[in-house]
Amino acid sequence: MRHPRFPQRPRPVGGRVVPGMTHAPGGKPAPSGDGRGAGHGADGSLVVFGGTSDIGLAVAAELLAAAPRPVVLVCRPGAPRVPAARRAMLEAGATRVRIVDLDVAELGAHEAAVAEALAGPVDRVVLAFGVLGDQERAWQDAGAAVTVFTVNATAAVSIGVLVAQRLRGQARATGRRGRIIAISSVAAERVRRPNFVYGASKAGMDGFFTGLREALRPDGIGVLVVRPGFVRSAMTAGRSMPLAVDPRRVGRAVAEADERGRELVRVPAVFGPVMTVFRLMPQALARRMPW
Numbered sequence: 001m002r003h004p005r006f007p008q009r010p011r012p013v014g015g016r017v018v019p020g021m022t023h024a025p026g027g028k029p030a031p032s033g034d035g036r037g038a039g040h041g042a043d044g045s046l047v048v049f050g051g052t053s054d055i056g057l058a059v060a061a062e063l064l065a066a067a068p069r070p071v072v073l074v075c076r077p078g079a080p081r082v083p084a085a086r087r088a089m090l091e092a093g094a095t096r097v098r099i100v101d102l103d104v105a106e107l108g109a110h111e112a113a114v115a116e117a118l119a120g121p122v123d124r125v126v127l128a129f130g131v132l133g134d135q136e137r138a139w140q141d142a143g144a145a146v147t148v149f150t151v152n153a154t155a156a157v158s159i160g161v162l163v164a165q166r167l168r169g170q171a172r173a174t175g176r177r178g179r180i181i182a183i184s185s186v187a188a189e190r191v192r193r194p195n196f197v198y199g200a201s202k203a204g205m206d207g208f209f210t211g212l213r214e215a216l217r218p219d220g221i222g223v224l225v226v227r228p229g230f231v232r233s234a235m236t237a238g239r240s241m242p243l244a245v246d247p248r249r250v251g252r253a254v255a256e257a258d259e260r261g262r263e264l265v266r267v268p269a270v271f272g273p274v275m276t277v278f279r280l281m282p283q284a285l286a287r288r289m290p291w
Contacts, residue, residue, distance in 0.1 A: 045123065047074065048060050061093075181254060223263065224264070
């Protein structure tokens with residue numbers, strides 16, 4: 001449901017950049033404190049890496065419900081879901097939508113794409129890309145394993161470093177302190193046999209952003225690490241797991257955690273105590289778990 005303070009606005013659509021009703025011109029953006037709260041600095045963009053991902057779009061939609069703002073979707077070139085993603089953002093409250101092309105597996109393209117995506121004032125950067133892969137193939141095929149790690153870990157670290165430096169520069173120049181929202185997984189908390197290649201790649205990504213949070217703390221830039229369980233999405237089509245949730249539930253949990261200035265959120269919340277027990281469980285018992 002749209003936040004009552006921000007009614008839907010009419011928006012003309014045309015071209016690759018989709019303009020909406022923009023805010024009146026003003027001076028420099030106001031300082032945004034410690035990066036808490038989804039509603040401050042509404043002129044700052046919301047940037048989504050993995051701009052066609054179900055989770056990324058759901059998170060963006062919930063953040064837009066609290067504060068309409070420009071959106072930048074960073075998407076794989078030629079991705080068929082780009083037009084639908086653009087429409088979804090406009091319907092959710094984006095004042096305009098800009099598309100930046102990037103195949104995250106092309107590590108050499110990261111610097112230019114991050115510079116383009118974060119070219120103006122930025123408040124939130126969501127990293128929501130990832131691959132699951134064929135888990136049985138991945139531990140027996142070096143190329144398949146490297147692909148999973150390149151996307152889930154190496155690309156996330158590379159983009160995370162570049163985004164962090166951009167946000168630090170912005171904070172020092174304008175006082176606007178942004179926030180990074182990194183979509184990890186509960187699979188990162190303890191690697192399990194059924195998906196250990198995926199889980200190990202997410203563990204690397206999760207550890208990096210957990211550490212990046214501490215490194216950025218003196219700059220007042222926040223990092224929210226999100227650990228969903230099994231999410232019913234395009235990436236997991238045809239699979240099922242206990243405690244499955246849909247992307248919208250993840251989006252709502254992330255928006256609430258962002259508003260409260262939290263640094264870690266699991267979805268659903270029951271994974272907090274579940275993973276505490278599972279991390280402490282002896283391996284002989286853990287390997288017998290049915291999930």
